[in-house]
Amino acid sequence: MAGRRLLILGGTTEAAALARALAEAGGWDVTTSLAGRTRAPAALPGAARTGGFGGVDGLAAYLQAERIDRVIDATHPFAATMSANAVAACAQLGLPLLRIERPAWVAVAGDRWIDVADAAEAADWLASALPAGAAVLLTLGRQEVAPFQRCAGLRFVLRSIEPPAPQDLPADCLLLSERGPFTLDGERTLIARHGIRAVVAKNAGGDATAAKLTAAREAAIPVVMIRRPALPAASAVTDIAGALDWLAGA
Incomplete structure:
Protein backbone atom coordinates (compact mmCIF):
# COMPACT_ATOMS: atom_id res chain seq x y z
CA MET A 1 0.00 0.00 0.00
CA ALA A 104 -28.88 12.33 8.74
CA TRP A 105 -30.59 13.88 11.74
CA VAL A 106 -33.86 12.24 12.76
CA ALA A 107 -36.70 14.02 14.53
CA VAL A 108 -37.42 12.94 18.10
CA ALA A 109 -40.35 13.47 20.46
CA GLY A 110 -41.02 17.16 20.91
CA ASP A 111 -39.49 18.27 17.62
CA ARG A 112 -41.60 20.44 15.29
CA TRP A 113 -39.95 19.81 11.94
CA ILE A 114 -41.31 21.12 8.66
CA ASP A 115 -39.96 18.93 5.86
CA VAL A 116 -39.11 20.86 2.68
CA ALA A 117 -37.19 20.14 -0.50
CA ASP A 118 -35.12 23.31 -0.80
CA ALA A 119 -34.59 26.90 0.31
CA ALA A 120 -37.39 28.19 -1.93
CA GLU A 121 -39.93 25.88 -0.29
CA ALA A 122 -38.59 26.90 3.12
CA ALA A 123 -39.10 30.57 2.27
CA ASP A 124 -42.66 29.90 1.09
CA TRP A 125 -43.50 28.17 4.36
CA LEU A 126 -42.08 31.00 6.46
CA ALA A 127 -43.96 33.63 4.45
CA SER A 128 -47.26 31.80 4.96
CA ALA A 129 -46.83 30.63 8.55
CA LEU A 130 -45.12 33.39 10.52
CA PRO A 131 -46.50 36.79 11.53
CA ALA A 132 -44.89 40.05 10.45
CA GLY A 133 -41.90 40.93 12.56
CA ALA A 134 -41.07 37.32 13.52
CA ALA A 135 -37.38 36.48 13.69
CA VAL A 136 -35.92 33.49 11.83
CA LEU A 137 -32.51 31.87 12.28
CA LEU A 138 -31.03 30.87 8.92
CA THR A 139 -28.25 28.26 9.11
CA LEU A 140 -27.89 27.44 5.41
CA GLY A 141 -24.59 29.05 4.56
CA ARG A 142 -24.20 31.91 2.12
CA GLN A 143 -25.28 30.45 -1.20
CA GLU A 144 -29.00 29.84 -0.62
CA VAL A 145 -30.12 33.08 0.98
CA ALA A 146 -31.75 34.86 -1.95
CA PRO A 147 -35.11 32.98 -1.80
CA PHE A 148 -35.79 34.54 1.61
CA GLN A 149 -36.03 37.98 0.06
CA ARG A 150 -39.64 37.07 -0.68
CA CYS A 151 -40.41 36.95 3.07
CA ALA A 152 -41.32 40.59 3.43
CA GLY A 153 -41.82 41.65 7.03
CA LEU A 154 -39.77 38.89 8.63
CA ARG A 155 -36.48 39.46 10.44
CA PHE A 156 -33.58 37.15 9.73
CA VAL A 157 -30.48 36.18 11.66
CA LEU A 158 -28.10 34.56 9.17
CA ARG A 159 -25.25 32.48 10.54
CA SER A 160 -22.57 31.72 7.98
CA ILE A 161 -18.79 31.27 7.88
CA GLU A 162 -18.59 33.55 4.86
CA PRO A 163 -20.92 36.50 4.14
CA PRO A 164 -23.28 36.13 1.17
CA ALA A 165 -23.38 38.57 -1.72
CA PRO A 166 -25.11 41.78 -0.54
CA GLN A 167 -27.70 41.55 -3.31
CA ASP A 168 -28.84 38.15 -1.98
CA LEU A 169 -29.70 39.34 1.53
CA PRO A 170 -33.27 39.79 2.78
CA ALA A 171 -34.21 43.36 3.63
CA ASP A 172 -33.96 42.84 7.41
CA CYS A 173 -31.01 40.56 8.06
CA LEU A 174 -28.39 40.38 10.81
CA LEU A 175 -25.19 38.59 9.79
CA LEU A 176 -23.33 36.36 12.24
CA SER A 177 -19.96 35.21 10.89
CA GLU A 178 -19.37 32.09 12.97
CA ARG A 179 -17.95 28.61 12.52
CA GLY A 180 -19.13 25.54 14.47
CA PRO A 181 -19.14 23.51 16.56
CA PHE A 182 -21.85 25.29 18.56
CA THR A 183 -22.77 24.54 22.16
CA LEU A 184 -26.27 23.98 23.47
CA ASP A 185 -25.96 26.89 25.91
CA GLY A 186 -24.84 29.11 23.06
CA GLU A 187 -27.79 28.10 20.90
CA ARG A 188 -30.24 28.66 23.75
CA THR A 189 -28.80 32.13 24.27
CA LEU A 190 -28.96 32.95 20.56
CA ILE A 191 -32.62 31.94 20.30
CA ALA A 192 -33.57 33.92 23.41
CA ARG A 193 -31.52 37.02 22.58
CA HIS A 194 -32.99 37.47 19.13
CA GLY A 195 -36.49 36.18 19.86
CA ILE A 196 -36.16 33.47 17.22
CA ARG A 197 -39.52 32.03 16.14
CA ALA A 198 -38.25 29.45 13.62
CA VAL A 199 -34.99 27.86 12.50
CA VAL A 200 -34.13 26.96 8.90
CA ALA A 201 -31.53 24.21 8.48
CA LYS A 202 -30.20 21.68 6.02
CA ASN A 203 -30.23 18.09 7.24
CA ALA A 204 -26.45 17.95 7.36
CA GLY A 205 -26.23 15.48 10.26
CA GLY A 206 -23.27 15.32 12.60
CA ASP A 207 -22.59 16.80 16.02
CA ALA A 208 -21.02 20.16 15.19
CA THR A 209 -24.29 22.00 14.52
CA ALA A 210 -26.87 19.67 16.10
CA ALA A 211 -27.30 21.75 19.27
CA LYS A 212 -29.64 24.16 17.48
CA LEU A 213 -32.15 21.30 17.09
CA THR A 214 -32.20 20.64 20.82
CA ALA A 215 -32.48 24.36 21.56
CA ALA A 216 -35.38 24.71 19.12
CA ARG A 217 -37.13 21.71 20.68
CA GLU A 218 -36.76 23.22 24.14
CA ALA A 219 -38.11 26.55 22.89
CA ALA A 220 -41.03 24.79 21.13
CA ILE A 221 -40.28 26.52 17.83
CA PRO A 222 -40.38 24.87 14.40
CA VAL A 223 -37.34 23.79 12.43
CA VAL A 224 -37.81 24.07 8.68
CA MET A 225 -35.62 21.15 7.64
CA ILE A 226 -34.35 20.91 4.08
CA ARG A 227 -34.05 17.26 3.14
CA ARG A 228 -30.94 15.85 1.55
CA PRO A 229 -30.64 15.57 -2.23
Missing part, protein backbone atom coordinates in the same frame (compact mmCIF):
# COMPACT_ATOMS: atom_id res chain seq x y z
CA ALA A 2 2.96 2.36 0.55
CA GLY A 3 3.08 5.28 -1.84
CA ARG A 4 -0.39 4.78 -3.31
CA ARG A 5 -2.19 8.00 -4.19
CA LEU A 6 -5.51 8.95 -2.63
CA LEU A 7 -7.77 11.89 -3.46
CA ILE A 8 -10.10 13.05 -0.69
CA LEU A 9 -12.96 15.24 -1.87
CA GLY A 10 -13.17 17.33 1.26
CA GLY A 11 -14.66 20.31 3.01
CA THR A 12 -16.08 18.45 6.02
CA THR A 13 -14.90 17.49 9.49
CA GLU A 14 -14.74 13.87 8.32
CA ALA A 15 -12.42 14.78 5.44
CA ALA A 16 -10.08 16.70 7.74
CA ALA A 17 -10.06 13.92 10.33
CA LEU A 18 -9.30 11.34 7.65
CA ALA A 19 -6.41 13.39 6.25
CA ARG A 20 -4.94 13.73 9.74
CA ALA A 21 -5.37 10.02 10.50
CA LEU A 22 -3.64 9.03 7.26
CA ALA A 23 -0.80 11.48 7.84
CA GLU A 24 -0.18 9.81 11.19
CA ALA A 25 -0.51 6.26 9.90
CA GLY A 26 1.44 6.75 6.67
CA GLY A 27 1.23 4.58 3.59
CA TRP A 28 -0.84 6.89 1.39
CA ASP A 29 0.10 9.97 -0.62
CA VAL A 30 -2.96 12.10 0.16
CA THR A 31 -4.37 15.11 -1.66
CA THR A 32 -7.44 16.85 -0.24
CA SER A 33 -9.56 18.87 -2.67
CA LEU A 34 -11.65 21.79 -1.39
CA ALA A 35 -14.36 23.62 -3.28
CA GLY A 36 -12.92 27.01 -2.31
CA ARG A 37 -16.08 28.49 -0.80
CA THR A 38 -14.29 29.30 2.47
CA ARG A 39 -11.50 31.87 2.15
CA ALA A 40 -9.49 30.65 5.15
CA PRO A 41 -9.94 26.87 5.49
CA ALA A 42 -8.22 25.06 8.33
CA ALA A 43 -4.74 23.75 7.51
CA LEU A 44 -4.58 20.06 6.58
CA PRO A 45 -1.69 17.60 6.34
CA GLY A 46 -0.69 16.36 2.91
CA ALA A 47 -1.25 18.13 -0.38
CA ALA A 48 -4.26 20.34 -1.04
CA ARG A 49 -5.99 21.79 -4.06
CA THR A 50 -8.77 24.34 -4.25
CA GLY A 51 -11.54 24.90 -6.79
CA GLY A 52 -13.65 22.88 -9.18
CA PHE A 53 -12.44 20.29 -11.68
CA GLY A 54 -14.57 21.26 -14.65
CA GLY A 55 -17.24 18.58 -14.47
CA VAL A 56 -16.91 14.84 -14.96
CA ASP A 57 -14.38 15.08 -17.77
CA GLY A 58 -12.22 17.54 -15.86
CA LEU A 59 -12.22 15.34 -12.78
CA ALA A 60 -11.38 12.24 -14.84
CA ALA A 61 -8.51 14.10 -16.49
CA TYR A 62 -7.18 15.17 -13.08
CA LEU A 63 -7.38 11.65 -11.69
CA GLN A 64 -5.42 10.33 -14.66
CA ALA A 65 -2.84 13.12 -14.65
CA GLU A 66 -2.20 12.73 -10.92
CA ARG A 67 -2.18 8.91 -11.09
CA ILE A 68 -4.80 8.66 -8.35
CA ASP A 69 -5.37 5.09 -7.15
CA ARG A 70 -8.46 5.61 -4.97
CA VAL A 71 -11.00 8.35 -4.27
CA ILE A 72 -12.92 9.07 -1.08
CA ASP A 73 -15.89 11.42 -1.37
CA ALA A 74 -16.09 13.14 2.00
CA THR A 75 -17.96 16.19 0.76
CA HIS A 76 -20.96 17.78 2.47
CA PRO A 77 -24.20 15.78 2.17
CA PHE A 78 -25.61 18.59 0.02
CA ALA A 79 -22.67 18.66 -2.44
CA ALA A 80 -24.74 16.60 -4.86
CA THR A 81 -23.04 17.73 -8.07
CA MET A 82 -19.56 16.90 -6.83
CA SER A 83 -20.70 13.49 -5.54
CA ALA A 84 -22.38 12.68 -8.86
CA ASN A 85 -19.29 13.76 -10.79
CA ALA A 86 -17.10 11.56 -8.60
CA VAL A 87 -19.27 8.52 -9.28
CA ALA A 88 -19.24 9.15 -13.04
CA ALA A 89 -15.51 9.92 -13.30
CA CYS A 90 -14.45 6.92 -11.22
CA ALA A 91 -16.74 4.62 -13.19
CA GLN A 92 -15.26 5.97 -16.42
CA LEU A 93 -11.72 5.17 -15.24
CA GLY A 94 -12.48 2.05 -13.22
CA LEU A 95 -11.18 3.64 -10.02
CA PRO A 96 -12.38 2.52 -6.58
CA LEU A 97 -14.61 5.14 -4.93
CA LEU A 98 -15.93 5.31 -1.38
CA ARG A 99 -18.39 7.85 -0.03
CA ILE A 100 -18.46 8.84 3.64
CA GLU A 101 -22.18 9.37 4.32
CA ARG A 102 -22.72 11.11 7.63
CA PRO A 103 -26.04 9.86 9.11
CA ALA A 230 -30.65 12.14 -3.81
CA LEU A 231 -27.19 10.87 -4.77
CA PRO A 232 -26.17 8.16 -7.24
CA ALA A 233 -25.38 4.80 -5.73
CA ALA A 234 -21.85 4.26 -4.44
CA SER A 235 -20.06 2.16 -1.85
CA ALA A 236 -20.43 4.03 1.42
CA VAL A 237 -19.50 4.08 5.10
CA THR A 238 -20.71 6.34 7.88
CA ASP A 239 -17.43 7.43 9.45
CA ILE A 240 -13.66 7.62 9.03
CA ALA A 241 -13.14 4.30 10.79
CA GLY A 242 -15.00 2.65 7.93
CA ALA A 243 -12.92 4.61 5.42
CA LEU A 244 -9.67 3.51 7.06
CA ASP A 245 -10.85 -0.11 6.97
CA TRP A 246 -11.62 0.28 3.25
CA LEU A 247 -8.16 1.68 2.56
CA ALA A 248 -6.52 -1.05 4.64
CA GLY A 249 -8.06 -3.61 2.31
CA ALA A 250 -6.57 -2.02 -0.80
Whole structure:
Protein backbone atom coordinates (compact mmCIF):
# COMPACT_ATOMS: atom_id res chain seq x y z
CA MET A 1 0.00 0.00 0.00
CA ALA A 2 2.96 2.36 0.55
CA GLY A 3 3.08 5.28 -1.84
CA ARG A 4 -0.39 4.78 -3.31
CA ARG A 5 -2.19 8.00 -4.19
CA LEU A 6 -5.51 8.95 -2.63
CA LEU A 7 -7.77 11.89 -3.46
CA ILE A 8 -10.10 13.05 -0.69
CA LEU A 9 -12.96 15.24 -1.87
CA GLY A 10 -13.17 17.33 1.26
CA GLY A 11 -14.66 20.31 3.01
CA THR A 12 -16.08 18.45 6.02
CA THR A 13 -14.90 17.49 9.49
CA GLU A 14 -14.74 13.87 8.32
CA ALA A 15 -12.42 14.78 5.44
CA ALA A 16 -10.08 16.70 7.74
CA ALA A 17 -10.06 13.92 10.33
CA LEU A 18 -9.30 11.34 7.65
CA ALA A 19 -6.41 13.39 6.25
CA ARG A 20 -4.94 13.73 9.74
CA ALA A 21 -5.37 10.02 10.50
CA LEU A 22 -3.64 9.03 7.26
CA ALA A 23 -0.80 11.48 7.84
CA GLU A 24 -0.18 9.81 11.19
CA ALA A 25 -0.51 6.26 9.90
CA GLY A 26 1.44 6.75 6.67
CA GLY A 27 1.23 4.58 3.59
CA TRP A 28 -0.84 6.89 1.39
CA ASP A 29 0.10 9.97 -0.62
CA VAL A 30 -2.96 12.10 0.16
CA THR A 31 -4.37 15.11 -1.66
CA THR A 32 -7.44 16.85 -0.24
CA SER A 33 -9.56 18.87 -2.67
CA LEU A 34 -11.65 21.79 -1.39
CA ALA A 35 -14.36 23.62 -3.28
CA GLY A 36 -12.92 27.01 -2.31
CA ARG A 37 -16.08 28.49 -0.80
CA THR A 38 -14.29 29.30 2.47
CA ARG A 39 -11.50 31.87 2.15
CA ALA A 40 -9.49 30.65 5.15
CA PRO A 41 -9.94 26.87 5.49
CA ALA A 42 -8.22 25.06 8.33
CA ALA A 43 -4.74 23.75 7.51
CA LEU A 44 -4.58 20.06 6.58
CA PRO A 45 -1.69 17.60 6.34
CA GLY A 46 -0.69 16.36 2.91
CA ALA A 47 -1.25 18.13 -0.38
CA ALA A 48 -4.26 20.34 -1.04
CA ARG A 49 -5.99 21.79 -4.06
CA THR A 50 -8.77 24.34 -4.25
CA GLY A 51 -11.54 24.90 -6.79
CA GLY A 52 -13.65 22.88 -9.18
CA PHE A 53 -12.44 20.29 -11.68
CA GLY A 54 -14.57 21.26 -14.65
CA GLY A 55 -17.24 18.58 -14.47
CA VAL A 56 -16.91 14.84 -14.96
CA ASP A 57 -14.38 15.08 -17.77
CA GLY A 58 -12.22 17.54 -15.86
CA LEU A 59 -12.22 15.34 -12.78
CA ALA A 60 -11.38 12.24 -14.84
CA ALA A 61 -8.51 14.10 -16.49
CA TYR A 62 -7.18 15.17 -13.08
CA LEU A 63 -7.38 11.65 -11.69
CA GLN A 64 -5.42 10.33 -14.66
CA ALA A 65 -2.84 13.12 -14.65
CA GLU A 66 -2.20 12.73 -10.92
CA ARG A 67 -2.18 8.91 -11.09
CA ILE A 68 -4.80 8.66 -8.35
CA ASP A 69 -5.37 5.09 -7.15
CA ARG A 70 -8.46 5.61 -4.97
CA VAL A 71 -11.00 8.35 -4.27
CA ILE A 72 -12.92 9.07 -1.08
CA ASP A 73 -15.89 11.42 -1.37
CA ALA A 74 -16.09 13.14 2.00
CA THR A 75 -17.96 16.19 0.76
CA HIS A 76 -20.96 17.78 2.47
CA PRO A 77 -24.20 15.78 2.17
CA PHE A 78 -25.61 18.59 0.02
CA ALA A 79 -22.67 18.66 -2.44
CA ALA A 80 -24.74 16.60 -4.86
CA THR A 81 -23.04 17.73 -8.07
CA MET A 82 -19.56 16.90 -6.83
CA SER A 83 -20.70 13.49 -5.54
CA ALA A 84 -22.38 12.68 -8.86
CA ASN A 85 -19.29 13.76 -10.79
CA ALA A 86 -17.10 11.56 -8.60
CA VAL A 87 -19.27 8.52 -9.28
CA ALA A 88 -19.24 9.15 -13.04
CA ALA A 89 -15.51 9.92 -13.30
CA CYS A 90 -14.45 6.92 -11.22
CA ALA A 91 -16.74 4.62 -13.19
CA GLN A 92 -15.26 5.97 -16.42
CA LEU A 93 -11.72 5.17 -15.24
CA GLY A 94 -12.48 2.05 -13.22
CA LEU A 95 -11.18 3.64 -10.02
CA PRO A 96 -12.38 2.52 -6.58
CA LEU A 97 -14.61 5.14 -4.93
CA LEU A 98 -15.93 5.31 -1.38
CA ARG A 99 -18.39 7.85 -0.03
CA ILE A 100 -18.46 8.84 3.64
CA GLU A 101 -22.18 9.37 4.32
CA ARG A 102 -22.72 11.11 7.63
CA PRO A 103 -26.04 9.86 9.11
CA ALA A 104 -28.88 12.33 8.74
CA TRP A 105 -30.59 13.88 11.74
CA VAL A 106 -33.86 12.24 12.76
CA ALA A 107 -36.70 14.02 14.53
CA VAL A 108 -37.42 12.94 18.10
CA ALA A 109 -40.35 13.47 20.46
CA GLY A 110 -41.02 17.16 20.91
CA ASP A 111 -39.49 18.27 17.62
CA ARG A 112 -41.60 20.44 15.29
CA TRP A 113 -39.95 19.81 11.94
CA ILE A 114 -41.31 21.12 8.66
CA ASP A 115 -39.96 18.93 5.86
CA VAL A 116 -39.11 20.86 2.68
CA ALA A 117 -37.19 20.14 -0.50
CA ASP A 118 -35.12 23.31 -0.80
CA ALA A 119 -34.59 26.90 0.31
CA ALA A 120 -37.39 28.19 -1.93
CA GLU A 121 -39.93 25.88 -0.29
CA ALA A 122 -38.59 26.90 3.12
CA ALA A 123 -39.10 30.57 2.27
CA ASP A 124 -42.66 29.90 1.09
CA TRP A 125 -43.50 28.17 4.36
CA LEU A 126 -42.08 31.00 6.46
CA ALA A 127 -43.96 33.63 4.45
CA SER A 128 -47.26 31.80 4.96
CA ALA A 129 -46.83 30.63 8.55
CA LEU A 130 -45.12 33.39 10.52
CA PRO A 131 -46.50 36.79 11.53
CA ALA A 132 -44.89 40.05 10.45
CA GLY A 133 -41.90 40.93 12.56
CA ALA A 134 -41.07 37.32 13.52
CA ALA A 135 -37.38 36.48 13.69
CA VAL A 136 -35.92 33.49 11.83
CA LEU A 137 -32.51 31.87 12.28
CA LEU A 138 -31.03 30.87 8.92
CA THR A 139 -28.25 28.26 9.11
CA LEU A 140 -27.89 27.44 5.41
CA GLY A 141 -24.59 29.05 4.56
CA ARG A 142 -24.20 31.91 2.12
CA GLN A 143 -25.28 30.45 -1.20
CA GLU A 144 -29.00 29.84 -0.62
CA VAL A 145 -30.12 33.08 0.98
CA ALA A 146 -31.75 34.86 -1.95
CA PRO A 147 -35.11 32.98 -1.80
CA PHE A 148 -35.79 34.54 1.61
CA GLN A 149 -36.03 37.98 0.06
CA ARG A 150 -39.64 37.07 -0.68
CA CYS A 151 -40.41 36.95 3.07
CA ALA A 152 -41.32 40.59 3.43
CA GLY A 153 -41.82 41.65 7.03
CA LEU A 154 -39.77 38.89 8.63
CA ARG A 155 -36.48 39.46 10.44
CA PHE A 156 -33.58 37.15 9.73
CA VAL A 157 -30.48 36.18 11.66
CA LEU A 158 -28.10 34.56 9.17
CA ARG A 159 -25.25 32.48 10.54
CA SER A 160 -22.57 31.72 7.98
CA ILE A 161 -18.79 31.27 7.88
CA GLU A 162 -18.59 33.55 4.86
CA PRO A 163 -20.92 36.50 4.14
CA PRO A 164 -23.28 36.13 1.17
CA ALA A 165 -23.38 38.57 -1.72
CA PRO A 166 -25.11 41.78 -0.54
CA GLN A 167 -27.70 41.55 -3.31
CA ASP A 168 -28.84 38.15 -1.98
CA LEU A 169 -29.70 39.34 1.53
CA PRO A 170 -33.27 39.79 2.78
CA ALA A 171 -34.21 43.36 3.63
CA ASP A 172 -33.96 42.84 7.41
CA CYS A 173 -31.01 40.56 8.06
CA LEU A 174 -28.39 40.38 10.81
CA LEU A 175 -25.19 38.59 9.79
CA LEU A 176 -23.33 36.36 12.24
CA SER A 177 -19.96 35.21 10.89
CA GLU A 178 -19.37 32.09 12.97
CA ARG A 179 -17.95 28.61 12.52
CA GLY A 180 -19.13 25.54 14.47
CA PRO A 181 -19.14 23.51 16.56
CA PHE A 182 -21.85 25.29 18.56
CA THR A 183 -22.77 24.54 22.16
CA LEU A 184 -26.27 23.98 23.47
CA ASP A 185 -25.96 26.89 25.91
CA GLY A 186 -24.84 29.11 23.06
CA GLU A 187 -27.79 28.10 20.90
CA ARG A 188 -30.24 28.66 23.75
CA THR A 189 -28.80 32.13 24.27
CA LEU A 190 -28.96 32.95 20.56
CA ILE A 191 -32.62 31.94 20.30
CA ALA A 192 -33.57 33.92 23.41
CA ARG A 193 -31.52 37.02 22.58
CA HIS A 194 -32.99 37.47 19.13
CA GLY A 195 -36.49 36.18 19.86
CA ILE A 196 -36.16 33.47 17.22
CA ARG A 197 -39.52 32.03 16.14
CA ALA A 198 -38.25 29.45 13.62
CA VAL A 199 -34.99 27.86 12.50
CA VAL A 200 -34.13 26.96 8.90
CA ALA A 201 -31.53 24.21 8.48
CA LYS A 202 -30.20 21.68 6.02
CA ASN A 203 -30.23 18.09 7.24
CA ALA A 204 -26.45 17.95 7.36
CA GLY A 205 -26.23 15.48 10.26
CA GLY A 206 -23.27 15.32 12.60
CA ASP A 207 -22.59 16.80 16.02
CA ALA A 208 -21.02 20.16 15.19
CA THR A 209 -24.29 22.00 14.52
CA ALA A 210 -26.87 19.67 16.10
CA ALA A 211 -27.30 21.75 19.27
CA LYS A 212 -29.64 24.16 17.48
CA LEU A 213 -32.15 21.30 17.09
CA THR A 214 -32.20 20.64 20.82
CA ALA A 215 -32.48 24.36 21.56
CA ALA A 216 -35.38 24.71 19.12
CA ARG A 217 -37.13 21.71 20.68
CA GLU A 218 -36.76 23.22 24.14
CA ALA A 219 -38.11 26.55 22.89
CA ALA A 220 -41.03 24.79 21.13
CA ILE A 221 -40.28 26.52 17.83
CA PRO A 222 -40.38 24.87 14.40
CA VAL A 223 -37.34 23.79 12.43
CA VAL A 224 -37.81 24.07 8.68
CA MET A 225 -35.62 21.15 7.64
CA ILE A 226 -34.35 20.91 4.08
CA ARG A 227 -34.05 17.26 3.14
CA ARG A 228 -30.94 15.85 1.55
CA PRO A 229 -30.64 15.57 -2.23
CA ALA A 230 -30.65 12.14 -3.81
CA LEU A 231 -27.19 10.87 -4.77
CA PRO A 232 -26.17 8.16 -7.24
CA ALA A 233 -25.38 4.80 -5.73
CA ALA A 234 -21.85 4.26 -4.44
CA SER A 235 -20.06 2.16 -1.85
CA ALA A 236 -20.43 4.03 1.42
CA VAL A 237 -19.50 4.08 5.10
CA THR A 238 -20.71 6.34 7.88
CA ASP A 239 -17.43 7.43 9.45
CA ILE A 240 -13.66 7.62 9.03
CA ALA A 241 -13.14 4.30 10.79
CA GLY A 242 -15.00 2.65 7.93
CA ALA A 243 -12.92 4.61 5.42
CA LEU A 244 -9.67 3.51 7.06
CA ASP A 245 -10.85 -0.11 6.97
CA TRP A 246 -11.62 0.28 3.25
CA LEU A 247 -8.16 1.68 2.56
CA ALA A 248 -6.52 -1.05 4.64
CA GLY A 249 -8.06 -3.61 2.31
CA ALA A 250 -6.57 -2.02 -0.80
